[in-house]
Amino acid sequence: MLLSKAGVTAMLGLATLYTLLPLTWLLLSSTKSREDLFGTNGFALGGETHLAANLSHLFAADGxxxxxxxxxxxxxxxxxxxxxxxxxxxxxxxxxxxxxxxxxxxxxxxxxxxxxxxxxxxxxxxxxxxxxxxxxxxxxxxxxxxxxxxxxxxxxxxxxxxxxxxxxxxxxxxxxxxxxxxxxxxxxxxxxxxxxxxxxxxxxxxxxxxxxxxxxxxxxxxxxxxxxxxxxxxxxxxxxxxxxxxxxxxxxxxxxxxxxxxxxxxxxxxxxxxxxxxx
Structure with missing residues (x-):
């Protein structure tokens, strides 16, 4: 019973990581400048100013x-x-x-x-x-x-x-x-x-x-x-x-x-x- 509970918990944990890690990477990457995006660790945090600038650039790009x-x-x-x-x-x-x-x-x-x-x-x-x-x-x-x-x-x-x-x-x-x-x-x-x-x-x-x-x-x-x-x-x-x-x-x-x-x-x-x- 304990093994089955541990196995189910492990599977749920893996499923949670599978779901949350890409979203976490996406959120953290959106806070970086273009140079930091390619020059830093994927899960390193950027800055709020970069996020605001990126959003502004996104909504203004290509008209x-x-x-x-x-x-x-x-x-x-x-x-x-x-x-x-x-x-x-x-x-x-x-x-x-x-x-x-x-x-x-x-x-x-x-x-x-x-x-x-x-x-x-x-x-x-x-x-x-x-x-x-x-x-x-x-x-x-x-x-x-x-x-x-x-x-x-x-x-x-x-x-x-x-x-x-x-x-x-x-x-x-x-x-x-x-x-x-x-x-x-x-x-x-x-x-x-x-x-x-x-x-x-x-x-x-x-x-x-x-x-x-x-x-x-x-x-x-x-x-x-x-x-x-x-x-x-x-x-x-x-x-x-x-x-x-x-x-x-x-x-x-x-x-x-x-x-x-x-x-x-x-x-x-x-x-x-x-x-x-x-x-």
Whole structure:
């Protein structure tokens, strides 16, 4: 028992280090000047003045293009994940509670979509976007983010666990329409699932790289990940070491929204999960 506890503790410790060390290096490196970044230990602390100067330089570089990249990413990930979560919860509820022809066959297609990795879909999506004239447009990256098969699967699981059939039958007997029943009764019960799906999809879109790389050539449409890659590549291949520092500081700033969204929604997620368990 002691050995098993020690092994679990060691594994958790390694996982914690694996998570925190890159963030620590990123934070410490962002406090350094360009000379200190390459001339000092990776975990040595720089200075607050360097951090302020680096942030100022980041938001002013190339005409403030980093701010544009952040706005693009917020639109791609924030709005896209919100709509994808609404569609996913509605679809999962329909698969669980409604009866219609071919339901299980359609759900099998959803499960097939879960098994296909997103990178494998990038080229087919590019070809479809080319046919529709959406290549190198905002919609070419935004629309694919609205489809989240795993979210549909999770929503069906949450619907089956948290929404009693008896409650829905009572609402229908009182004359409520299916849409009203879903919005007023089922959706609040699936709220923990909605937050879970949103967090999954928000993180997935925020970290998406290959689809924007294939789909976009206009720098003003880049998400922040692709923009940072351009700066990093410029530092390595074109001899612009200042772009390396921009990529480091930009990566630190790009991580902050993910942490903030998770911390803001965590309490709603936990409270909803607890409420569902009590029910």
């Amino acid at each position: 403030g293009v980093y701010v544009r990249w952040l706005i693009n990413t917020v639109l791609y990930a924030g709005v896209g994940a919100l709509l994808a979560s609404v569609f996913g919860v509605a679809a999962g509820y329909a698969f669980d509670k409604l009866t219609f022809p071919g339901k299980e066959r359609l759900f099998s297609l959803v499960l097939l979509g879960v098994m296909v990795p997103g990178t494998a879909m990038a080229i087919p999506l590019y070809l479809l976007a080319a046919k529709a004239g959406l290549v190198n447009t905002f919609w070419g990256v935004f629309i694919p983010g609205l489809v989240f098969p795993f979210g549909v699967y999770l929503a069906r699981v949450f619907s089956a666990s948290y929404v009693p059939d008896e409650v829905l039958e009572a609402a229908r007997m009182d004359g409520a329409s299916e849409f009203r029943t879903f919005c007023r009764i089922a959706f609040p019960m699936i709220a923990p699932g909605f937050v879970t799906i949103f967090l999954f999809q928000f993180t997935q879109i925020w970290n998406s790289f290959f689809l924007p790389l294939v789909m976009l050539s206009d720098q003003d449409l880049y998400p922040v990940n692709l923009g940072l890659y351009v700066w990093y590549s410029s530092a390595l291949t074109q001899g612009h070491p200042e772009d390396y520092l921009l990529a480091v500081v930009g990566s630190l700033v790009a991580v902050a929204p993910l942490i903030a969204v998770f911390l803001m929604l965590q309490r709603f997620w936990k409270s909803g999960m607890t409420a569902g368990a009590v029910k």
